[in-house]
Amino acid sequence: MSSEIKFKxxxxxxxxxxxxxxxxAMPYAPSHNVVSAxxxxxxxxxxxxxxxxxxxxxxxxxxxxxxxxxxxxINGVPKQSCAxxxxxxxxxxxxxxxxxxxxxxxxxxxxSRMFDALRMTKAWVPIDGTYDIHVHAPIIDPKVxxxxxxFSRCMTCGCCMEACPQYHPDSAFxxxxxxxxxxxxxxxxxxxxxxxxxxxxxxxxxxxxDCGNAQNCVQVCPKNIPLTTxxxxxxxxxxxxxxxxxxxx
Amino acid sequence: MVGGGLGGLxxxxxxxxxxxxxxxxxxxxxxxxxxxxAQGGINAVxxxxxxxxxxxxxxxxxIKGGDYLAEQPPIKSMCEDAPGLIRTYDRMxxxxxxxxxxxxxxxxxxxxxxxxxxxxxxxxxxQLLYGVDEQVRMYEDQGKVEKFEWxxxxxxxxxxxxxxxxxxxxxxxxxxxxxxxxxxxxLATGGLGLVYGRSTMSTNSTGAxxxxxxxxxxxxxxxxxxxxxxxxMPGHDKNxxxxxxxxxxxxxxxxxxxxxxxxxxxxxxxxxxxxxxxEWYPAYGNTVPRDVASKAIYKVVRHMGMGLGGEDVVYLxxxxxxxxxxxxxxxxxxEMYETFKGEDPYTKPMKxxxxxxxxxxGLLVDYEKDETTGGMKTxxxxxxxxxxxxxxxxxxxxSGYHGANRLGANSLLSASYSGRVAGDAVAAYLKGxxxxxxxTPESAYEQELNRQRELNDSITRGDGSENPFTLHAExxxxxxxxxxxxxxxxxxxxxxxxxxxxKDRFSSxxxxxxxxxxxQSLSWARQIHDMIVLAEVIAKGARLRxxxxxxxxxxxxxxxxxxxxxxxxxxxxxxxxxWKANNEKWMKTTxxxxxxxxxxxxxxxxxxxxxxxxxxxxxx
Numbered sequence: 001m002s003s004e005i006k007f008k009x010x011x012x013x014x015x016x017x018x019x020x021x022x023x024x025a026m027p028y029a030p031s032h033n034v035v036s037a038x039x040x041x042x043x044x045x046x047x048x049x050x051x052x053x054x055x056x057x058x059x060x061x062x063x064x065x066x067x068x069x070x071x072x073x074i075n076g077v078p079k080q081s082c083a084x085x086x087x088x089x090x091x092x093x094x095x096x097x098x099x100x101x102x103x104x105x106x107x108x109x110x111x112s113r114m115f116d117a118l119r120m121t122k123a124w125v126p127i128d129g130t131y132d133i134h135v136h137a138p139i140i141d142p143k144v145x146x147x148x149x150x151f152s153r154c155m156t157c158g159c160c161m162e163a164c165p166q167y168h169p170d171s172a173f174x175x176x177x178x179x180x181x182x183x184x185x186x187x188x189x190x191x192x193x194x195x196x197x198x199x200x201x202x203x204x205x206x207x208x209x210d211c212g213n214a215q216n217c218v219q220v221c222p223k224n225i226p227l228t229t230x231x232x233x234x235x236x237x238x239x240x241x242x243x244x245x246x247x248x249x
Numbered sequence: 250m251v252g253g254g255l256g257g258l259x260x261x262x263x264x265x266x267x268x269x270x271x272x273x274x275x276x277x278x279x280x281x282x283x284x285x286x287a288q289g290g291i292n293a294v295x296x297x298x299x300x301x302x303x304x305x306x307x308x309x310x311x312i313k314g315g316d317y318l319a320e321q322p323p324i325k326s327m328c329e330d331a332p333g334l335i336r337t338y339d340r341m342x343x344x345x346x347x348x349x350x351x352x353x354x355x356x357x358x359x360x361x362x363x364x365x366x367x368x369x370x371x372x373x374x375x376q377l378l379y380g381v382d383e384q385v386r387m388y389e390d391q392g393k394v395e396k397f398e399w400x401x402x403x404x405x406x407x408x409x410x411x412x413x414x415x416x417x418x419x420x421x422x423x424x425x426x427x428x429x430x431x432x433x434x435x436l437a438t439g440g441l442g443l444v445y446g447r448s449t450m451s452t453n454s455t456g457a458x459x460x461x462x463x464x465x466x467x468x469x470x471x472x473x474x475x476x477x478x479x480x481x482m483p484g485h486d487k488n489x490x491x492x493x494x495x496x497x498x499x500x501x502x503x504x505x506x507x508x509x510x511x512x513x514x515x516x517x518x519x520x521x522x523x524x525x526x527x528e529w530y531p532a533y534g535n536t537v538p539r540d541v542a543s544k545a546i547y548k549v550v551r552h553m554g555m556g557l558g559g560e561d562v563v564y565l566x567x568x569x570x571x572x573x574x575x576x577x578x579x580x581x582x583x584e585m586y587e588t589f590k591g592e593d594p595y596t597k598p599m600k601x602x603x604x605x606x607x608x609x610x611g612l613l614v615d616y617e618k619d620e621t622t623g624g625m626k627t628x629x630x631x632x633x634x635x636x637x638x639x640x641x642x643x644x645x646x647x648s649g650y651h652g653a654n655r656l657g658a659n660s661l662l663s664a665s666y667s668g669r670v671a672g673d674a675v676a677a678y679l680k681g682x683x684x685x686x687x688x689t690p691e692s693a694y695e696q697e698l699n700r701q702r703e704l705n706d707s708i709t710r711g712d713g714s715e716n717p718f719t720l721h722a723e724x725x726x727x728x729x730x731x732x733x734x735x736x737x738x739x740x741x742x743x744x745x746x747x748x749x750x751x752k753d754r755f756s757s758x759x760x761x762x763x764x765x766x767x768x769q770s771l772s773w774a775r776q777i778h779d780m781i782v783l784a785e786v787i788a789k790g791a792r793l794r795x796x797x798x799x800x801x802x803x804x805x806x807x808x809x810x811x812x813x814x815x816x817x818x819x820x821x822x823x824x825x826x827x828w829k830a831n832n833e834k835w836m837k838t839t840x841x842x843x844x845x846x847x848x849x850x851x852x853x854x855x856x857x858x859x860x861x862x863x864x865x866x867x868x869x
Binding site: 013014029031032033035036039042043045052053054055057059060061062063064065066067068069082083085104105108111112115118119122123124125126127129130131132133134135136137139140141142145146148149152153155156184185188190191 | 259262263266277278280281282283285286330333334336337339340341342343344345346347348349350351352353369370372375376379383384386387389390398422451452453484485486487489490577581585588589591669716718719722761762764766767769770
């Protein structure tokens with residue numbers, strides 16, 4: 001076993017600077033993940049040329065693959081760096097920022113476009129107010145709940161957007177994750193009252209029909225969310241909606 | 250609104266609904282807040298399991314679980330309002346797990362005998378957080394809420410009378426500090442686990458924001474009461490939580506009876522296993538409260554030398570359950586165990602050990618008692634007000650509800666409930682506000698801005714020899730060595746000395762990054778300083794409190810329950826008399842006031858009118 005952990009990291013000082021590669025090596029210790037290794041390197045920021053450099057910038061929070069913050073390309077694959085175990089990775093471990101979002105600095109990117117999409121698609125269940133009205137949501141079939149639960153675990157991490165060939169800075173495509181959220185909320189017994197609004201939001205430019213059916217999204221989703229099921233289901237829902245819009249006019 | 254976890258988002262919703270504009274500040278997109286890490290569930294008496302569960306029992310369990318160290322009227326109101334909160338979450342579309350007939354399911358948790366915990370698989374916190382995150386996004390879409398994500402709260406702006414009139418915050422991209430006017434400020438900035446280096450907490454749960462308010466005059470209460478969660482996977486970057494739901498769903502904690510038994514755990518026969526929680530606490534078994542379980546595991550490992558392979562771990566065993574059952578009830582976290590440990594928890598017992606998990610203490614908050622109900626007034630500007638006028642606190646950064654030990658699944662409840670109450674309190678305050686922040690002179694903001702800019706400059710210009718990341722590691726080692734599950738005064742003195750040294754060393758900190766774009770080193774260095782300040786509050790409170798209560802365990806002052814004796818035995822009565830005498834002295838809130846020479850601490854009485862402490866806790 002190697003006595004070192006080697007990294008090749010794509011760095012960029014700011015949004016308008018050119019990227020460059022920098023290599024680092026650190027002492028091997030068992031059960032490191034990429035974030036714990038980056039934490040070691042920020043305390044000892046010395047590259048393989050022996051120069052003391054500015055610590056690598058990246059985003060992280062929960063460290064248990066549930067907040068979505070630390071997503072990056074690891075050996076070319078988008079995933080959460082906290083859950084990427086060094087012992088499972090070929091070295092040098094190549095770290096790059098996600099390519100579909102603007103780089104803020106080094107491995108940190110700006111994913112606000114994803115959150116904007118949640119807003120645009122009205123991915124919520126409107127309620128009268130956050131006070132108690134003394135009733136629960138209507139009874140929900142446990143099978144429906146189970147299916148919804150799969151989608152409600154989406155942490156807006158961006159892996160599916162990174163892997164999607166249709167989603168990039170120059171396209172208007174809303175991307176797989178927000179579509180999953182539309183599907184989630186349309187399946188709720190009262191959320192469905194507002195499905196027309198959500199469906200209309202994905203029926204125009206950049207909407208559902210921009211999906212090229214590459215099915216990369218389900219391959220890379222760290223939570224195994226059946227995004228293509230959502231996209232297929234929304235295909236049927238939008239078709240119905242189209243007829244409804246024509247005949248109900 | 251500073252902080253966008255459950256507490257912050259609830260408060261935001263309530264204030265926006267009352268018709269007041271809200272500016273919501275967060276270090277990162279609010280959807281990534283630490284509330285997402287809560288796993289097992291949220292307590293509310295729905296009584297859907299035919300156990301005749303009652304709100305009164307929830308109140309009793311919470312007060313006793315906290316070892317009688319909390320103001321009781323707010324606990325009463327929280328437990329009464331819990332079912333309504335769950336119903337509201339349900340309407341928001343939260344994917345609570347269902348029974349076969351489609352109603353909300355409930356599971357068992359620690360420190361209680363009834364199934365009272367509503368849950369969404371094993372990612373309940375994430376689901377609740379997303380529920381309120383979506384509601385806030387809806388209000389954002391309607392222009393009622395403005396988010397300032399990637400902004401770090403750096404300080405309060407106080408006027409000449411010491412009232413809070415806004416905040417300063419640092420943009421984490423440009424590193425520029427700006428002042429923001431506000432008629433009211435709420436902190437919902439979460440826990441402080443990072444003070445211990447490694448914990449179950451997220452990397453942003455440093456407690457720095459609460460520390461900054463404390464350094465500006467807000468009182469900090471019960472700092473020494475830090476919860477050690479009994480079942481976490483040890484790791485060198487973080488201790489990952491294995492939910493109490495594992496025990497609630499029948500998980501058993503054990504070690505081999507034979508010290509040094511290296512057999513595969515599955516090949517060890519039942520009668521050669523030591524199920525110590527079941528043996529020592531037959532009434533509650535594996536679902537004793539967290540403080541009790543953590544102390545027991547610590548005892549088995551450190552005092553009896555029975556840790557697995559001589560290491561600091563014991564088994565948490567679910568392997569007797571069918572895979573399908575575990576997948577639907579606990580899938581989310583078992584997946585995590587498998588990812589990080591590389592072992593299959595469905596067929597092999599997990600290896601766990603106590604880890605720092607939650608801070609019962611926090612910013613001291615007030616409330617208005619409703620004399621007719623004995624609870625807290627539903628709406629009052631006094632609720633969740635800190636000792637600084639114009640500043641409120643809710644969620645884990647406040648000191649309410651949990652006393653000396655928090656019951657599992659009460660944190661999602663208190664975060665949600667306190668957020669709602671604090672939001673209502675601020676809305677009520679705003680309706681009656683006479684002098685708005687517009688009357689505060691610009692100079693108050695400029696003065697505070699200058700102080701912050703100078704602080705940043707002095708850190709980035711520092712050319713000493715201290716590395717902020719190394720200081721943090723050392724702080725964590727110190728706290729885990731001396732202010733952990735078991736404490737003694739000699740060790741606490743060492744901790745206090747060590748903290749003083751770290752404080753001095755901080756003044757020679759130097760950064761490897763002195764730039765002005767997304768400088769994480771600067772932000773971290775500032776937080777380290779504030780963590781050291783909180784560490785001193787925790788250690789000093791622990792040093793002064795010469796007793797055992799909840800999570801604070803000092804064996805030299807332990808009042809032991811007489812073995813084999815129960816109510817009716819004279820030895821029991823004698824024990825109760827001693828326990829009451831101890832309560833006279835120590836059943837007080839620890840209140841810390843900041844001074845440049847360290848915290849000044851006093852002990853103050855509180856309201857125990859709901860359940861006067863007549864019976865000691867006994868989980869045998």
